[in-house]
Amino acid sequence: MDSCVIPLRHGGLSLVQTTDFFYPLVEDPYMMGRIACANVLSDLYAMGITECDNMLMLLSVSQGMSEEEREKVTPLMVKGFRDAAEEGGTAVTGGQTVVNPWIIIGGVATVVCQPNEFIMPDSAVVGDVLVLTKPLGTQVAVNVHQWLDNPERWNKVKMVISREEVELAYQEAMFNMATLNRTAAGLMHTFNAHAATDITGFGILGHSQNLAKQQRNEVSFVIHNLPIIAKMAAVSKASGRFGLLQGTSAETSGGLLICLPREQAARFCSEIKSSKYGEGHQAWIVGIVEKGNRTARIIDKPRVIEVLPRGATAAALAPDNSNASSEPCS
Numbered sequence: 281m282d283s284c285v286i287p288l289r290h291g292g293l294s295l296v297q298t299t300d301f302f303y304p305l306v307e308d309p310y311m312m313g314r315i316a317c318a319n320v321l322s323d324l325y326a327m328g329i330t331e332c333d334n335m336l337m338l339l340s341v342s343q344g345m346s347e348e349e350r351e352k353v354t355p356l357m358v359k360g361f362r363d364a365a366e367e368g369g370t371a372v373t374g375g376q377t378v379v380n381p382w383i384i385i386g387g388v389a390t391v392v393c394q395p396n397e398f399i400m401p402d403s404a405v406v407g408d409v410l411v412l413t414k415p416l417g418t419q420v421a422v423n424v425h426q427w428l429d430n431p432e433r434w435n436k437v438k439m440v441i442s443r444e445e446v447e448l449a450y451q452e453a454m455f456n457m458a459t460l461n462r463t464a465a466g467l468m469h470t471f472n473a474h475a476a477t478d479i480t481g482f483g484i485l486g487h488s489q490n491l492a493k494q495q496r497n498e499v500s501f502v503i504h505n506l507p508i509i510a511k512m513a514a515v516s517k518a519s520g521r522f523g524l525l526q527g528t529s530a531e532t533s534g535g536l537l538i539c540l541p542r543e544q545a546a547r548f549c550s551e552i553k554s555s556k557y558g559e560g561h562q563a564w565i566v567g568i569v570e571k572g573n574r575t576a577r578i579i580d581k582p583r584v585i586e587v588l589p590r591g592a593t594a595a596a597l598a599p600d601n602s603n604a605s606s607e608p609c610s
Contacts, residue, residue: 281401281494282323282477293392298323301338301386305422305532306454309353313360314458316385319480319533321368324389325465326478326536328399333391335365337375340384357385368460399468401475402494408474409545410501410567413464413552414456414535415587416484417512420522421446421453422532424515433519440514449509452589455560456509457533463557464536470551471544479534484566485527488537488576500572501539503527507564507585527578539569562587 283298300320304312317335324332339357341350365372375387424446427433441449461478468476477491488501506513508524516524523529540548549563564585 282326283329285327285398285400288392292394294395294398295390295392296324296327296329296398297388297390299338299386299388301384302532304383304385306457308454309356310360311454311458312385313357313362314364315360315454315533316357317361317364317368317387318458318460320387320389321364321370322461322478322480322533322536324391325461326476327401328465328468328473328476329391329393329397330462330466331391331393331397332365332368332370332389335370335372335390336388337361337372338384338386338388339375339377340380340382341377342383343379343381345383353383361385361387364458364460368462399473399476401477401491402496403474404495404499404501404539404569405474405497406499406569406571407542408499408539408569409542409565410488410503410569411538411540411545411548411563412479412484412507412535412566413461413538413561413563414459414479415507415509415562416479416529416531416534417449417509417516417524418453418457418532418534419530420512420516420524421449421509423521424512424519425450436520437515437518440518441511445511448589449511452509452587455590456535459560461536463552463561464538464563467548467552468536468538471540471548474539474541476536476538478536479531481530481532483523483528483530484537485576485578488527491537491539492574492576495574498571498573499569500574501567501576502570503567503576503578503582505564505566505583505585506578507562507566507587510586510588513584513586525582525584535563537566560590
């Protein structure tokens with residue numbers, strides 16, 4: 281599961297805890313801190329938990345950095361992490377900092393809760409619908425942004441994407457990775473979710489397969505739609521890397537993949553876009569739950585939903601693609 285659930289000896293309470301850390305993947309240290317915190321909290325949110333009692337920060341500072349670089353970069357990463365924790369209604373009370381060849385940032389999230397506060401990810405039933413709450417393609421966007429300074433790599437993809445489109449996709453990926461899945465976690469309760477996981481390092485297919493294995497009923501997941509940050513499918517194809525259309529491309533701080541009753545899925549998608557939850561929340565129906573042997577697959581020719589970056593115009597990014605969409609719930 282995404283988090284460990286440990287029944288406590290104090291009647292009816294459980295300790296739910298998770299940890300995660302990784303290397304920097306964006307250039308902005310503050311945003312890196314925010315993304316790292318969002319990624320840690322996401323494992324709680326995947327279980328429908330909206331509150332976190334405490335966070336610890338894990339930080340390693342690179343010995344390859346000068347003193348001046350350390351003094352500038354480290355406080356910004358810490359501030360980003362703390363600000364995201366505050367947005368999630370929690371606080372960082374401690375942690376560990378070490379010197380290391382590489383920068384690493386991550387943390388631990390802990391909550392003590394009652395059984396009604398979390399949703400065990402094991403109750404999908406035939407007829408449920410799969411909903412995804414962030415577009416795919418973060419790893420592709422981050423990598424192609426780095427390729428702008430690498431002629432050999434850039435030459436392979438420059439026919440399918442412009443420099444401006446790369447910048448827009450990178451900003452969109454960064455914004456999505458830094459967005460908390462807390463709203464989606466709360467709505468899992470409202471709309472009677474049966475199971476969920478967050479999409480991170482194993483890609484949408486890997487995490488779908490893992491979730492399918494946990495189910496108590498004999499079900500399988502079938503994914504028909506792939507919402508992808510605009511142009512990233514073309515970049516993945518042209519570069520011969522990532523496996524984005526196969527569902528194996530890693531994501532960082534990705535969305536929740538939620539099994540919802542069929543009659544609730546469209547309402548979930550509509551509700552999460554409501555302005556009362558702030559800007560930037562999205563959701564798409566991406567597949568179904570059918571009778572099966574606890575596996576997951578993507579159909580041979582999934583529909584790619586091109587998700588336009590905020591700040592982009594439809595004409596600029598998808599003049600010839602009728603699937604181009606910033607409209608969720610397709």
